[in-house]
Amino acid sequence: MRRRDLLAGLSAAAVSAAAPARAAGPAAYRRGNGADPETLDPHKTSTVAEATILLDLYEGLSTYGPDGTLVPGAAESWTTSADGLTWTFSLRPDGRWSNGDPVVADDFVHGFRRMLDPATGAKYASVLAPIRNAEAVNRGAMPVDAVGVSAPDPRRVVIQLAQPTPYFVELMTHQASTPVHRPSLARHGEAFTRPGHLVSNGAYLLKDFSPNDRITAIRNPHYREAGKVAIPQVEYIPTPDLAAAVRRFAAGEIDSLEDLPADQVKALKSRFGDRVVLNPALGVLALMVNVRKRPLDDARVRRALSLALDREFLAEAVWGETMLPAYSLTPAGLDNALPPPTMPGRDLSPLEREDAAVALLREAGYGPGGKPLAVELRYNITDNNRNTMVAIADMWRPLNVTTSFAATDAKTHFAYLRDGGPFDIARMSWLADYADPQNFLFLVESDNDGFNSGRYANPAYDALMRDAARETDLEARARILSRAEELFLADLPWIPLLHYRHKHLIGPRLRGFVPNLRGVSPTRWLSLA
Amino acid sequence: MSQSAASHPLAWAEASLLARARRRLVGDRLARASAALLLLVALACLVGPFVTGHPYDRLYYDYPGTPPSLALYPKPASVRPALDRLAFRMRVRAEDVAVTGDAVRLTLASDKPVDSRVLTFFSRSDTFGEARILGRSEDGRRLAVEAPLRSLRFLAGTDTLGRDLLTRTLVAGRLSLALGLLATAVALGIGVIYGALAGTLGGRVDAAMMRLVDILYSLPFVFFVIMLVVFFGRSVALIFVAVGAVEWLDMARIVRAEAQGIRRRDYVRAAEALGLSTAAILRRHVVPNLLGPVVAFAALMVPRVILLESFLSFLGLGVQEPATSWGVLIADGARSLETAPWMLVVPAAFLVATLVALTLLAERLRDALDPREGA
């Protein structure tokens, strides 16, 4: 039994010794957090790592509960008009900024306006797009006070929507919808996000920011439920090297990780047991097909390519089960949705699938015996992307498809797609902002010029999406969206590969963690043993 | 080394320089060992992939992440799970499984008649060979088959996708060595010409030329290389031509210093007095006398380039599929150090052995090329 060498033995020994040795560490929760934030200005953020921190520092009108469900935040309640276009939020009387100032409705109005002000340069202004005039304001076509937000009194925020938006409450949890402390902003300008300057209304307040090292936040004494916040201090530690981060976790230097090296998850599971938590997420990894390019403009070819994929192998071998095989665009478990429709051919045995794929290709004039089909797979370089693409190329080989790779760094990849480069098939991924099928299906609307680089344009699909947007009956809306997804699955402008899962490594000290679809666990609900 | 020198002093002096250097190297045990090792690695990389029995890009879906072993796969214990997985894909049940030496007998059962075409799955799997039908039940719902076990050996294990690591390492070696040589050749060409020109011409030309070198020195190398990768990402060779075009700076400095020294030597004066043109002086006197330090530096540059490639791989900017290199394999291996240490150890062993041998050989070569040594 020389199969595992010394290192594996060493690490196994280390794990067994790991937990108790440093478990009695500091009272601070050392939270592994992917990357450093670009900014702590909630209106300029865009990344997941920022969302995690800002969820602790700020509180929107609504927010997330311990299990990721939507609960009232700065607003204690809200009402909706019958047409679904006017929302009235009532603020809590005891809402306080971290310097003791009361949180008032004008804070929110100002926040929405600032978010949409072109001068702010907000990346995520689209979160507020459902609000009336929001897009026009952000384009600079209207003045900022034209935004459909008002504060009739200090405790009421009234929001006018452009169209009914069933997921609007969830949008209000987003950091883009949080207010910023106006006096601090006025006093410090851009620098209001510095430790010492930053005044926030969440459960924590910023204490220190050391780039590439850690961000320290402490309990906000003025927070309305400060007494119930168990963890007095949280340190967000960036983990750019996941393997090294796991080692730090094993040594007890980090209490939890929110990303894991996928190719090692199997080993991590045997090493850390149920400390490894995998849970479905709101994301999809797909191959975007350039539907304007021959022969990929032929849906039969796209379906054939999709049928030949062994998604289980990808999920298991390449991604270490940190992904789930995707046979639809939307993942299961969304709000206001029917169960996702299934891709045609899903229930076939692999053999039948292959037969079907060959038949489809033959119809289109390709496949074994037909014209050779050469495609280029374009992807941004990461280990897992590379392995995924290699495996996909291998799976297409029996179809007589020869695959070449165009691997570039991320910036080049995304710029290439944005600029409409003549790609064949490109890797695409999407992490949704809210648990609604619309947040997936809008990706391939013909006028979505940011995401729809494959130039899919199906008038019937667009019409369904328009209908759904107008529909106020949630069940009817869900049915319309499901029909749209069926259209999508028949056309396959994107070939869904895998659905994301949240990956957590939870240390022995951490209590109160509840895995959930949105992958959020605000520190205020957690505690340390 | 001095033994042969002492026994044939005349033969020494009369042999050509290169022959002399060769003889001196052959007499040196360490040099011999290094050269032999390099030759072995090069040969293994060239021929090895045809011998290992695995195509370097073949994915064995049944064997991802297999540790190195002399043993044959499949192991008896893994036959059953493989069968179950296969049966699931065929949408049948595997019953009455019996492993007999190098074959397996079983019955495929299903609720509807079993299509015998599913048997192609056996030959397509990595575990079994082509299956033979032994018998069929009347209703067609049970099919007795026998399939031979396919024997595979992964001496150095497999990677995450189940590709044979030894084959991949050897194939990667081709690219790494070729890149090292290519970039070094470019750096050598530019550096020697540039440095020799600057050193020989001297004066204001020299000052201007060296100023340019200083400026290029002040550029952050990493940034420059990343930009090159961004620009030439599709062509590895082009990246390394460009890397060579950056790496020549040191070479130019060394060559210039040496050339300055040589230029002051009387034999260069004598050559000028004989009426040799500047080009001829460069060719016949300056460049040959630079040979020692240049060869040594070049041989040290090959490792540097190969390491640079591995650094780029660490950043995820290295060689791209389907090609692979030692740098890529090592960067992958370093990440899965705890879970699959062989993925690091195997390519790293090749890399380190090659680079150590190369460095040692370079030092010996420099000594051997010095005509004054051992005289």
Next chain:
Amino acid sequence: MNPGSVNPGSTSLLSLRGLGVRYPQAGVTALDGLDLDLARGETLALVGESGSGKSQVALAVMGLLPQQAQVAGSVRFDGTELTALSRPALDRIRGARIGLVFQEPMTALDPLFSIGHQIALPLRAHRGLNRRQAMARARELLGLVGLRDAASRLSAYPHELSGGERQRVMIAMALACEPDLLIADEPTTALDVTVQAQILALLADLKARLGLALLFITHDLRLVRRIAERTAVLRAGRLVEAGPTERLFRDPQAPETRNLLAAEPAGRKGPVPEGAPVVLEARGVAVAYPGRRRFLRAEAPRLAVADIDLTVRAGQTIGVVGESGSGKSSLGRALVRLEPAAHGLVRFEDRDLTRLDRAALRPLRRGFQPVFQDPMGSLSPRLTAGEIVTEGLRVHEPHLNAASRDARAAEAFCEVRLDPASRHRFPHAFSGGQRQRIAIARAMILRPRLVVLDEPTSALDRTVQRDIVALLRDLQAAHGLAYLFISHDLAVVRALADTVLVLRHGREVERGPTPCVLERPREAYTRALVAAADLDGGLAQA
């Protein structure tokens, strides 16, 4: 069989018995059964050509032989067997009781430390003086060895001193702890004649004043007579003859001794034929090196050669003499257009060279060829001797193929009296004299009319020198060559030159027919040179 112990009765300070040094790895025996005695206060000269093993004696006594050397026999110093001593014990003797002065004044001092520091080293190590005391003593010592401005020179670094000054510092170091024995290994060889004379005088003076015993190692018999009471001659690691210096000079027994004594270049230059054509004419030649550029200003240019006129006829030899730094080499390079900083008019056989650019000059270059001092440095180590010799043919007779070039190489080898079979060897396989012959052959193969010889014999042993001088003279007679012969060695110049030009600081001091200048010098500087050279004094039979 024991010629070294001439005074067996007296108690000797240093006594070598059967001293042998072998290098087993290289298969070389450097010293073989050497017996020598040196009494207190006595001066013994150890003479031999290069490779005779004379320096090995110094190293063996001082325990400085390389690790791979095997030492046999005994070295007794004042009753102590040195070969058996531990390193610390040996360190109490060397530097304290035995001083050593090496040949290389340019490199024998540590370039990184001030000379004061270096002279103070042995004082602090052996006398236990503190830094200030040691420095004070160092200043006295520098005064003792005759260094001017001793106090201010303490903080100077070796590279700021001249060769002679450095040798004085070396001697001061060696004498710092008032040793009983001073070993001087070729202490004057690399120095100008005038400096040589001063150093010899200094050694003699110090010896007299301090009662030193002196082991004086040299290849130059002429120096011996001035300083040594007894002389021993070494050849190939063996003692061939020893005895009182005067007897040795009067009545040499061993052939080796006789050979050394006859090493002075003999003969005189015959007259130049009437009406010989002018080969080279130079007017107002000057060499000015540009001053270094400093921040915002440039230093004044340094004038190496100022305003020299020269006419050389076929068959004529002009000797250019002067001390190092006198500009004689710069002048030589200027005349053959190898000196980019040269000015003035140079005509070669009716062609004005100064107006020609490099390319136009090239075809003319075969008419005038240089030969340099350092026979190793002037031969490219990566070409065979034959390739080196025929290199000029590639330029000037490009129609020749390899075979005919090779044949010409063989001829040229014969002409300079080298074995033609050796032309396939590389330069390092030749001795110094042979290398100089290769350099001469390289020039001769082009049949030049003028050869500028820049110290061609200075790096060679006396006996080799004599042969090269003879070769040069024969070549001149055979081909009617004109020579510009640059040398600091008046004996060689006397044997070769028609006319002597004396240079100092780049300017002409004196010029005239060789016998006139050397026998009846007009200028004081020339007189000093001639006196220091001691042209006939050293050798009785010369």
Next chain:
Amino acid sequence: MIPYVLRRLAQGVPTLFIVVTLSFFLVRLAPGGPFDLERPLPAAAMENLRRVYGLDQPLLVQYGRYLAALARGDLGPSFSVRDLSVAELFARGLPVSMTLGSLALAVALLLGTVLGGLAALRRGSGLDHAVTTLGTFALTVPGFVVAPLLQIAFGLSLRWLPVGGWDDGSPKNLVLPVATLALPQVAVVARLARAGLVEVFDRPHWRTLRALGLPPRILALHALRGAALPVVSYLGPAAAGLLTGSVVVETVFGLPGVGRYFVDGAINRDYTLVLGTVVLIAVFVLVLNLLSDLACALIDPRLRDFG
């Protein structure tokens, strides 16, 4: 000497200008910009951002503005760390990188000299071969392999040292990163020191010193000073690399140095950060080369002619 230093520094200005110009246009030519994200920005958001950062101006105007700001010592705001300016990022990261780098340099110098000295004293012995071969070995193993191995050995198995983190520069956290950084440098210094010492031992003046019967302490001083030149002239440029951080060490050990910005800046097309790193390197190279030349002059009086 002061005029010499001033002139050398003045010479750096045109170098800096050329380097900055070259890099400015190089990074602008690269495909993709700072705001090309995995999640493509809506056109309006992109437009707003470009305007906020002045990227909507013609390239030459941007270049002119950058140069003007640079002349005032302003490196501009970072595109990828929007809360901090490039200068602030450097101000926070440099102390970390320089602490690590200078410790690594010190270790390399000390250990390298000792090993090189031992090898030179026992030339041709087993020890000599061992030092040479191990040195070669150390030079061929990439840092991203050494670092995890050290983490596993000393952090996880032996549990002597923390696996990663900065912890405000606590000595325990410095050991492994410094070891990783120093390892190849130790090898280089050992090799240079050995070669330098061997050369000193072969020089005539070494014989002179030995003939004086000096104690080993004094001999060592002379030998080391004689061998110091190649080491110092190597360390100048090498220090520029070490002191400005190492992306590998900082990433694996999770340290807040500036080394990562060299890579991140380029990969994220963070234009100002990239140019900041360019300026940083150029200044370090300039200053350290100058320091190394001055140190060489201090060691060797023959180099003291500051012409």
